[in-house]
Amino acid sequence: MPMRVALCGITVRFGALTAVEDVSLAIEPGEVHAVVGENGAGKTTLMNVLFGLVAPQAGAIRLDGQDRRWTSPQDAIRHGLGMVHQHFMLQESMSVLENIVLCAEPAGRFGLVDFSAARSRLRRIAEQHGISLALDRPVARLSVGERQVVEVLKMLYRQAEVLILDEPTSVLTPQEKDRLFATLRSFRTAGKAIVLITHKLDEVMELADRVSVMRAGRLVWSGRLSQTSKEEIARGIVGGALPPARQRAVRTPGEPVLAVRDLEVAGRSGAVGPLSLRVHAGEIVGIAGVAGNGQGELIQAITGLAPALSGEIALCGRPVTHLDVERRRRLGMSYIPEDRQRMGLALGATVSENANAGRDDRRAFTRGPFLDRAAMARFASGLIERFRIRVGGPSALAATMSGGNKQKLVVGRELARNTPLVIAENPTWGVDIGAIDFIHGELMRMRDEGHAVLLVSTELDEVMALSDRILVMYAGAIAGEVAGTEADRETIGRMMTSRAHQALPEVA
Template sequence: MRASLSGITVRFGALTAVDNVSLDIEPGEIHAIVGENGAGKTTLMNVLFGLVQPEAGAISLDGKAMRWASPQDAIRHGLGMVHQHFMLQESMTVLENIVLCAEPVTRFGFIDFAAARRRLAEVAEEHRISIALDRPVGRLSVGERQVVEVLKMLYREAEVLILDEPTSVLTPLEKDRLFATLRSFRSAGKAIVLITHKLDEVMELADRVSVMRGGRLVRSGRLSETSKEEIARGIIGGELPPARQRTARTPGEEVLSVCDLQVSGRGGAIGPLSLSVRAGEIVGIAGVSGNGQAELIQAVTGLMPLLSGEIMLCGRPIGHLDVEDRRRIGMSYIPEDRQRMGLALGATVSENANAGRDDRAAYTRGPFLNRAAMARFARQLIERYRIRVGGTSAFASTMSGGNKQKLVVGRELARDTPLVIAENPTWGVDIGAIDFIHGELMRKRDEGHAVLLVSTELDEVLALSDRILVMYSGALAGEVAGAEADRERIGSMMTSRAADALPEVA
């Protein structure tokens, strides 16, 4: 099926998100759409999928004009979309999620789950996909949840598949298997749209690439006719920044100390873990997702109770303190999940930018909030981090994923605390923003702050860390000095606990 967008324009208040864009999506191709955060990539595909109504423009499938009243219309005509933040009901099983709103029924009006299982068995066999249909989604790994989203599209017989940042939180093995699955879809004649910031993945997988900047389509063509450098220049509108160099320095006093820490994990107890972070150093934690990194960070930040052990921050024991008290002593936290933990999506950009700062004298007038001062601070973050949004009074829910991430990063680094915990800080942000955020973390380190970095991006850990700790199976597998670390050495200390999340595809 060939999908075409012609002259699409979308505005959100004063913000023009998509500006007169025309694009063709061909069957049997993987079409990558790249661009800065807020460039309009996801909004354009949301138009194609029926989630956003354009102010101008038209949609056609195989030359026939279409107009969607809702995403259900698009789904019925063969479109499917996997969003950056999954649209799954965690309390329901895999099978229930897949058939939701598309349930087969018996002649007596009951849901025919047996028929759904048979249909899914056919789809799974065709594409060599395997997953337990009766497991609750809330118990699945990120990679397994993505399998569910893909199966939802196939169950509805989608011919145009749209995937928004599909590898942001996948392990390397899960990513490889997803790519094999997408190649299988391409061989079956399906049209695939891949929205991504990862240019290495574009070069590995795509047949065609389109670059958007500031809501406009600035270039589009076959991948074989361009280069990674040309694509990058198109994204940022100029030359790439030079690679950052980490200067050696002697760290100061211990800021964070974790001693014999044990916490509950999905497969049993995590730990005992012992580590320290000193002033003026970045300690990176590498490891395949699911090996205890999340539980460690939740314990340090106060989001998970300890089974045993001790945590010290700035010389004070904090294991018994709640999140607010730990932040008050001197902890900033950039969480992995910006949707549920980093932001209040129903609040404004200004309110989110000032979260955790409301008790400061500069932001209050007696018992009331000083809204003007809050807006000034929010504007500073918007300008410094190049956050694309319709203003300080816009709701956080209207922002793209990458711009949400930049808002969280800017707010937390502005708190100027002795300890910064950064968990996948560049998830879903563009190449220019990645470089800026890396620079901000290194600036914090050079100013004498302690930084604990957890990232599933090994290159990020290698680029920033003075020391690297590797986690495997809930324990620390070893420590390597940043200057001595390389991909092979760190990679040999890592393994995947999610080997069956995505299947092999021939």
């Protein structure tokens, strides 16, 4: 049954940090309500209040006019709310069906789980909304897009009438995004209320019925999409004029910093490669491609996270194919990983401890055998200020930060190492407009100062805006190369879905 939701005067504080201040918001059935804002603006925190993950210091939740106070997310779920988090919460060793019914198992004879009843009910739900997914497959074998479908099915199985999705397309391919949006339109037609937390304004303009803009914990504007424009939303997010488009200065690249020759590495469905590429000092080489075409395996082999089956990797003229991660980093490699949760940060450690992880100048923050906590905090404070990281301070736990601020901490730490080679893997995933511009500017600065930058991104606009040369990967191979000055979406788009000889025009 369609349900009206209202958040009234919500205030949330984490110590000295006010994450949400006196925010009131109405969520209507049969609408897609986009909530946008900078990293740390309070979007996710506000929705975590609605879902029962965070208890507010002030304010109320109203469902169909009645005040509610949740004791847990399970309480919110029982009242028809569901949430898909930015980082999925699935058990990889279990099947799709087992994940969906977990903690909501239908009881059969003798108290056993009635999987047959659950399967029949899920098939009806999937058919109703045009969803297709094998229920017996282990989650570990699913793509990112398929895992998101599992999370959505979990909500529907629990009869959610209000669906909250936090950055749902941040790691999806264009095709997966289109399928997700078709499903969300089906939900809207069925009268469900959908809350979309996102940084991608093109998606807001494509899907949303209503938009709410948050900045520094406050609601600065809320209304129907038809009453505003993409430019006005962007200005509301950043609190002023948008930054101008960045221009690449023309420069002659220097000597090769990274050289990869005939590299092969194990992939999900066979070997990736052989791959050969070079990245010179003073240039950004971008790798474009639909996710899952071997980019991840290539980066794992270059950074030392996965062994090479064959081929050679050289860094600053020295062979590193058989060196471990630490020795490659000491030779001059920084790495901004795609997964900030599992690889980029230790969430249980402080911001200060994370900021200083992997630093080469260890004498600067040690006193004999002991850590110099004051020096570590000063360095972390510098990163917080320079990269505009919204957090309670160096002593705050990394787990308390929003996803975008976690990303800025990882980017700041790695760029501060000032190494000859920077590998940036989806460096602006889940960050806001202002932060994207700042991170792009920092990568450009590294390039202009003579560093080599290898950029891997599923955002084609990002690759085209930053890269001096663009390599396109398809089916585990490099489909072709395009100069940054000659790149266009149509040519690269064709190369992303076909071999180079099919994508590039014939030479007369």
